[in-house]
Amino acid sequence: MIKYHPSKQLMQKHILGELPAGLSVAIAAHIELCDKCSNEFELLEVQQASATFDAPCEEKESFEFESMIDDITKLSMYDQLVSQEPEVFEYQDKRVQLPRAIAALKLGSFMNAGKVSRARFELDEGPLRSSLLHIKPGGEIPEHTHTGFELTLLLDGTFEDESGQYVPGDFIMLDGRHNHSPRTKDGCLCFTLVDNALHFNKGLSKLLNPIGKLIY
Numbered sequence: 001m002i003k004y005h006p007s008k009q010l011m012q013k014h015i016l017g018e019l020p021a022g023l024s025v026a027i028a029a030h031i032e033l034c035d036k037c038s039n040e041f042e043l044l045e046v047q048q049a050s051a052t053f054d055a056p057c058e059e060k061e062s063f064e065f066e067s068m069i070d071d072i073t074k075l076s077m078y079d080q081l082v083s084q085e086p087e088v089f090e091y092q093d094k095r096v097q098l099p100r101a102i103a104a105l106k107l108g109s110f111m112n113a114g115k116v117s118r119a120r121f122e123l124d125e126g127p128l129r130s131s132l133l134h135i136k137p138g139g140e141i142p143e144h145t146h147t148g149f150e151l152t153l154l155l156d157g158t159f160e161d162e163s164g165q166y167v168p169g170d171f172i173m174l175d176g177r178h179n180h181s182p183r184t185k186d187g188c189l190c191f192t193l194v195d196n197a198l199h200f201n202k203g204l205s206k207l208l209n210p211i212g213k214l215i216y
């Protein structure tokens with residue numbers, strides 16, 4: 001059962017379009033996987049819609065439809081939306097149906113460091129990096145923390161860290177206060193979003209750096 005969900009505040013910002021693309025993609029994908037959040041999201045959308053229509057008239061008059069459409073079509077993200085159909089992703093002899101929000105994005109090629117492989121999504125987000133990550137059975141990421149944040153949406157398989165085990169659909173948001181060393185027994189596939197290179201806590205940091213760079 002999914003235990004980790006985006007906060008209500010994040011969902012509201014997602015509805016208002018205030019989040020960076022990668023974070024919106026992760027929330028939309030989680031909503032596809034989670035009935036609880038799908039229901040909550042519908043409710044929040046209705047609330048937001050009625051709040052918008054109840055807004056004072058002056059605001060409505062300053063709403064310029066033409067320029068809004070111009071702005072939308074100028075967004076480079078729309079050039080990158082290649083498909084709205086769920087896509088099957090093959091890894092480690094498994095076939096995984098990706099959430100539509102993720103399948104719609106263009107993916108670069110995979111790079112490997114040991115049991116960890118990562119391909120970056122082509123989203124133009126400044127210091128934010130969205131990736132598809134898969135870890136082979138028995139693989140782990142050495143204990144690390146973050147100067148920024150790390151979001152993981154588990155898509156297939158399981159992994160565990162000091163807080164317990166995660167299942168597909170879990171939306172795990174960590175920041176600089178968390179140290180963790182995720183590991184997977186049977187392999188896993190994740191969507192990740194990080195806003196800064198990982199910071200490894202224990203020795204061997206030079207040796208481990210390739211993994212840090214790979215994941216950021």
Ligand SMILES: [Zn+2]
Nearest residue numbers: 005034036037
């Ligand atoms: Zn949820």
